Amino acid sequence: MADNFIHNIIDKDIQSGKYGGEVYTRFPPEPNGYLHIGHAKSICLNFSTAEKYGGKCNLRYDDTNPIKEDEEYINAIEEDVRWLGFEWDKRLWASNYFDTMYEGAVELIKKGKAYVCELTAEEMKEYRGTLKEPGKPSPYREREIEENLRLFEEMRDGKHADGSMVLRAKIDMASPNINMRDPVIYRISHAEHHNTGNKWCIYPMYDYAHPIEDAIEGITHSICTLEFEDHRPLYEWVLNEIGWWNPKPQQIEFARLNLTNTVMSKRYLKKFVDDGLVDGWDDPRMPTIAGIRRRGYTPESIRDFCDRIGVAKANSKVDISLLEHCLREDLKTKVESRNVVEQPIKVTITNYPEGQIEYLEIENNREVPEMGSRLVPFSRDLWIDGADFMEVPEKKYFRMFPGNEVRFKGAYFVTCNEVVKDENGAVKELLCTYDPETKSGSGFEGRKVKGTIHWVEATTALPIKIRSYDYMMKENEDGEEVYNENSVAIIDAYAEPALADAKAGDRFQFFRHGYYIADAKLYDDENKVFNRIVDLKSSWKK
Ligand code: ATP
Ligand code: MG
Numbered sequence: 001m002a003d004n005f006i007h008n009i010i011d012k013d014i015q016s017g018k019y020g021g022e023v024y025t026r027f028p029p030e031p032n033g034y035l036h037i038g039h040a041k042s043i044c045l046n047f048s049t050a051e052k053y054g055g056k057c058n059l060r061y062d063d064t065n066p067i068k069e070d071e072e073y074i075n076a077i078e079e080d081v082r083w084l085g086f087e088w089d090k091r092l093w094a095s096n097y098f099d100t101m102y103e104g105a106v107e108l109i110k111k112g113k114a115y116v117c118e119l120t121a122e123e124m125k126e127y128r129g130t131l132k133e134p135g136k137p138s139p140y141r142e143r144e145i146e147e148n149l150r151l152f153e154e155m156r157d158g159k160h161a162d163g164s165m166v167l168r169a170k171i172d173m174a175s176p177n178i179n180m181r182d183p184v185i186y187r188i189s190h191a192e193h194h195n196t197g198n199k200w201c202i203y204p205m206y207d208y209a210h211p212i213e214d215a216i217e218g219i220t221h222s223i224c225t226l227e228f229e230d231h232r233p234l235y236e237w238v239l240n241e242i243g244w245w246n247p248k249p250q251q252i253e254f255a256r257l258n259l260t261n262t263v264m265s266k267r268y269l270k271k272f273v274d275d276g277l278v279d280g281w282d283d284p285r286m287p288t289i290a291g292i293r294r295r296g297y298t299p300e301s302i303r304d305f306c307d308r309i310g311v312a313k314a315n316s317k318v319d320i321s322l323l324e325h326c327l328r329e330d331l332k333t334k335v336e337s338r339n340v341v342e343q344p345i346k347v348t349i350t351n352y353p354e355g356q357i358e359y360l361e362i363e364n365n366r367e368v369p370e371m372g373s374r375l376v377p378f379s380r381d382l383w384i385d386g387a388d389f390m391e392v393p394e395k396k397y398f399r400m401f402p403g404n405e406v407r408f409k410g411a412y413f414v415t416c417n418e419v420v421k422d423e424n425g426a427v428k429e430l431l432c433t434y435d436p437e438t439k440s441g442s443g444f445e446g447r448k449v450k451g452t453i454h455w456v457e458a459t460t461a462l463p464i465k466i467r468s469y470d471y472m473m474k475e476n477e478d479g480e481e482v483y484n485e486n487s488v489a490i491i492d493a494y495a496e497p498a499l500a501d502a503k504a505g506d507r508f509q510f511f512r513h514g515y516y517i518a519d520a521k522l523y524d525d526e527n528k529v530f531n532r533i534v535d536l537k538s539s540w541k542k
Contacts, residue, residue, distance in 0.1 A: 004310055004311035005311065005313060006045070006049065006254065006311055007052070009221070009252060010049070013220070013221075014053070018247055019220040019247055022218075022220055023049065023050055023053035023054070023055030023056075023220055024050070024056050024057070024058075024217070024218055024219050024220045024221075025046040025047070025050045025055065025056075025057045025058075025219065025220075025221055025223060026046065026057060026059070026060045026214065026217065027039075027042060027043050027046045027047070027057060027059055027060070027088070028060045028061070028062045028094075028210070028213070029059075029062065029077055030061070030065070031063065031067075031069065031073040031074050031077060032070075032266060033073060033267070033270050033281075034073065034076050034077075034266070034289070034290050034291075035076070035077055035080045035288065035289045035290075036264055036266065036287045036288050036289065037257065037259065037287045037288075037289065037292060038256055038257045038258075038259075038264045039289070040080075040084060040302050040306060041257040041306050042223070042225075043081055043084055043086060044084065044302075044303055044306035045254070045311060046223055047081075047084075047086035048303075049221070049223070050089075055220075056089035057088060058088055058090045058091070058217055058219070059077075059078070059081060059088035059092070060093070060094060060213060060217070061074070061091075061092070061093050061094065062094050062206070062213075063093055063094050063095045063193070063194065064094050064095065064203055064204055064205075065203065066189055066191040066193040066194075066200075067194070069195070076281070078091075079290075080289040080290065080293075083289065083293060083299055084299050085299050085303065090217075092217065094213050095193060095195040095196055096195070097209075097216050098196060098199075098200055098204070100216060101204045101208070101209055102156065102202075104212055104238075104242045104244070105167055105185060105186055105204075106149065107241075107242055107243075107244075108169065108185075108241055108242065109145060109148045109167075110149070111241065112170065113169060113170050113171075114148065114168065114169050115138075115140060115141055115142075115148050115168055115170055116140065116143065116147075116148050116155070116165050116167055116168075117138050117140045117141070117165060117166055117167075117168045117182075117184075118165045119138050119139075119140070120163075121163065124184075128178060128181050129173070129178070129181065134173060134174035135173035135174065135181045137182075138168070141170065141173075152167055152186075155167070155186070155188055156201070156202050158190065158201045160188055161188070162187075162189055162190055165188065166184045166186060166187050166188070167184070167185050167186035167187075168182045168183065168184050168185065169183050169185050169208070169237070169238075169241075170182060171183070178230075179207070179231050179233070179234050180233055180234060180237070183207060183208075184205055185204060185205050185207070185208035185238075186203070186205065187202065187205065188202050189201060189202070189203050207234050207235065208238055210222070210235065211236075211238045211239050211248075211249065211251075212238065212239075212242070215239055215244075215245035215249055218249075219249040220249055222249045222250065222251045222252065223254060224251060224252075224253055225253060225254065225255070226253045226254065226255050226256060226313075226314075226315060228251065228253055229253045231251075232253070235251045253313075254311045254313065255311075255312040255313060255315045255316065257309065257318065258315065258316070258318065259317065259319075259320050259323070260317055260318070260319050260320045261471035261472070261473050261474065261481065262287045262320060262471075262473060263472075263473055269281070269286060269287070269288060272286070272472075272483070277483060278472070282521075284296075284467070284519075284531050285469050285472040285487050285488070286472065294519065294531070295517070295531055296327075296507055296515065296516070296517030296531050296533030297323075297327055298331070298334075300330050301323075301326040301327040301329070301330040301331075304326045304329070305322065305323050305326040308322065308326065309322070324534045327515065327533060327534050328515065328534060331507060331509070332367060333367055333368050334507075335365070335507045335509055335515065336365055336371060336374075336508055336509070337363075337364060337365055337509040337510075337511050338495060338498060338499045338508050338509070338510055338511065339362075339376065339409075339454045339455065339456050339495070339511050340464065340466075340493050340494065340496070340499070340510040340513060341385040341386075341454070341455065341456050342466065342491050342492075342493045342513070343385065343387070343491070343492075343493075344385065344386065344456070344492075344493070344494050345384050345386055345388075345389050345429075345430060346381075346428065346429040346430070346458065347381075347382040347383065347384050347414075347429070347430045348380060348381060348382075348429060348430070348431055349381075349382065349432050349433065350380075350417075351433045352379065352380040352434055353380070356379060356380070357377050357378070357379045357457070357459075357460075358377070358378050359375035359377055359378070360375065360377075360378050360411055360440065361373045361374070361375055361410075362374060362375075362376045362409075362410040365509075374498050377457040377459075377460050378408075378411050378457055379458070379459065381458035382408075382455045382456065382457055383455065383456045383458055383461060383494045384400065384430075384453055384455050384456075385453065385454070385512075388453040389401065389416075389427070391419055391427065398450035398451035399451045399453050400416050400430065400451070402417070402418070402419055403415070403417075404451070405449050406451040406452065407438075407440075407449050407451065407453070408434075408452075408454075408455050409452050409453065409454045409455070410440050411434075411440055412434040412435060412436065412438045412440070413434065413438035413449055414433070414435075415433055415434075415435075416430050416432050417431050417432060418430070418431040454511045456494045456495060457496070457497075460496075460497045461494040461497070462494065462495045462496070462497055462528065463494060463528070464493050464495050464528040464529075465491070465492060465527065465528060465529045466490070466491040466493050466529075466530050466531075467490055467519065467522075467529060467530070467531050468489045468532045469487060469489075469531070470484055470486060470488075471487065472484055495510075495528075499528075502523075503518065504518045504519065504524075505517065505518060505520055506518050507533070509536075510530075512536070513532075513535065513536065514534055514535035514536050515533040515534050515535075515536075516531060516532055516533060517530065517531050517533055518530055
């Protein structure tokens with residue numbers, strides 16, 4: 001991982017001996033949905049940072065909300081972290097620390113640093129003040145310590161209704177930082193918790209719980225996104241006032257990842273799933289790690305992407321074409337090429353012997369000779385790509401049109417002599433001739449042609465289905481990103497027979513088209529469904 005400002009902070013801490021040279025990070029997801037590419041950035045940062053310094057990184061579920069645990073989300077999160085190539089030191093639950101968090105709150109009350117407040121949520125908002133005006137002290141602010149202890153105990157013992165009272169930190173109602181104006185640290189919720197059952201009916205707030213979780217685990221550098229920058233004084237206040245842990249973890253904020261054409265919120269993505277706009281959390285259009293994986297992205301390309309975007313201190317939006325670029329860079333030397341034609345047009349080579357098939361050697365990856373070659377059948381009956389023929393060519397169109405000679409990649413020069421049409425006037429077949437002298441690799445130098453196209457032998461062709469994706473989110477006229485109704489196209493195509501051996505999850509380059517993967521869910525012997533991961537053209541500019 002490239003150096004960044006977080007590593008500079010760690011380097012200084014190592015020099016000063018602040019944590020005895022240790023580096024301990026954590027990735028703390030709330031198990032309320034599938035992880036997305038934004039989380040991948042946080043995962044890469046936390047785990048790679050630990051790796052770089054020979055430290056450790058925990059996977060910690062942030063379950064301080066008494067939500068119902070969803071086994072599906074837990075499993076998905078763990079699969080995703082491992083797929084990215086990381087392994088946690090410990091797998092932990094924030095709820096395991098509820099006892100300590102409670103004791104910490106009692107400690108604060110005893111020090112006169114927390115009080116039970118009975119303002120309604122609305123009143124509390126009113127008392128909080130604004131960015132311009134200081135807040136007003138709650139009428140409950142000066143309660144006696146003994147009374148606070150008794151009421152907090154009653155809260156714990158279920159003697160009060162949800163919303164009737166809260167525990168607040170007693171900090172500074174005039175602070176310019178609104179997070180420091182006596183924030184709520186405990187609330188009542190008579191809800192069952194997946195881990196602690198009915199043991200608790202009070203639950204700690206995130207800002208109070210998180211520093212304690214970090215401290216208990218011995219986290220040294222607690223990396224989070226920029227929205228929490230204004231919460232850092234509270235993070236430090238909690239640890240300083242409770243005072244049980246030394247050295248204390250430190251919170252460091254970085255800019256969250258935003259990507260063009262991409263929704264980056266679990267809640268929003270869940271709505272797509274619930275509304276049936278996508279085929280589940282792993283729909284290949286989804287920016288979830290599961291969706292990206294099914295789409296065909298490699299973990300290496302995601303890690304490379306996270307590395308290239310770096311770690312910034314200011315929010316920005318990254319162009320999704322950079323992610324696509326990373327994928328192409330990764331696959332171009334890894335996968336074999338296959339000939340596949342879309343919207344096929346029939347070609348008959350009228351001067352090629354009927355019933356003859358010859359096998360031509362074609363390299364598997366032009367950039368990597370060690371990847372060898374395969375034999376591809378050629379005969380009188382072929383298919384070419386619909387995009388490679390124009391009856392009336394545009395300017396600078398060098399592919400097939402009547403009277404033009406082109407190179408059939410790896411085979412011969414072929415001239416189109418006649419266009420056969422059906423009763424509706426649609427092109428049915430191209431009658432062509434080939435020049436046997438021009439065989440590829442024969443050293444023929446008699447003349448040159450400008451266009452090279454690929455082809456598939458017709459009698460051995462394998463029918464496949466291509467799912468071609470557009471971005472799930474697209475800008476409308478007002479410049480807002482909205483759901484793109486036309487984000488999947490299903491294309492019929494023919495492939496050379498060598499593609500028949502593909503297994504679900506195998507990736508290829510379809511020559512001149514792009515990178516494709518046999519879909520993990522839809523591909524089988526009868527349904528050869530391939531996802532287009534990305535096309536070959538890069539729109540990404542440095
Ligand atoms: P969402 O709003 O999508 O639910 P979240 O931040 O609430 O995201 P958490 O499960 O709480 O999701 O996040 C786990 C970790 O991932 C946090 O440390 C969070 O800062 C980080 N994270 C979430 N989104 C991004 C993002 N877009 N870029 C970088 N890090 C992110
Ligand atoms: Mg969250």
